[in-house]
Amino acid sequence: AQKVTQAQTEISVVEKEDVTLDCVYETRDTTYYLFWYKQPPSGELVFLIRRNSFDEQNEISGRYSWNFQKSTSSFNFTITASQVVDSAVYFCALGNAGNMLTFGGGTRLMVKP
Amino acid sequence: EPEVTQTPSHQVTQMGQEVILRCVPISNHLYFYWYRQILGQKVEFLVSFYNNEISEKSEIFDDQFSVERPDGSNFTLKIRSTKLEDSAMYFCASRKGDRHTDTQYFGPGTRLTVL
DSSP states (O other), rough: OOOEEOSSEEEEEEETEEEOOOEEEOOSSOOOEEEEEETTTTTOOEEEEEEETTTTOOEEEEEEEEEGGGGGGEEEESSSSHHHGGEEEEEEEEOHHHHHHHHOOEEEEEEEE | OOOEEEEOOOEEOOTTEEEEEEEOTTTTTEEEEEEEEOOSSOOOEEEEETTTTEEOOOHHHHTTTEOOOOSOOOEEEEESOOOGHHHHHHEEEOOOOOTOOOEEEEOOEEEEEEE
């Protein structure tokens, strides 16, 4: 069975602060896929990043960076210099071979001006 | 940029009625999915569909649910006899084909309210 835990249900920061959203996953599969999606107040799910289990390379995209550590089964997401527009619910998800996604409970990020 | 579309955006129905939620996946995608999100909760997988048949389904996807690709563009989710607990946002997603490189792209969702 697959499981994704996002222990932080809600985080509040002030604009320009850095913030890290934690994601811990459990799976018995040797090949799997990890994702982050953003859900703004409008409700849609916006894809941010995917990582394959055989590719532990970390990634940076502008103010966003992701740290994949297989040894600790974690795939954390950092936003540098947060902005009000980053306010949303962020979901970490784990995909199996059929790409069925198991989502974490989400972290609500509130960035205050 | 191609995107997944869903209609209607909001559906209100009476308990016991049948509803059909419609999705148009991205045109060259081969794998299709339905997920649901009860208000304030996490997104849950319902079913995946490939080559005109169900690939995987969750425990939520019981006999009240069915999926169909009636033509080359639409992908539908039918709930035969809705219950109050079916009230949720339903998301359709599609992906192209290579599981090592592809990503599921989600539609904007249909909010289903069962009264």
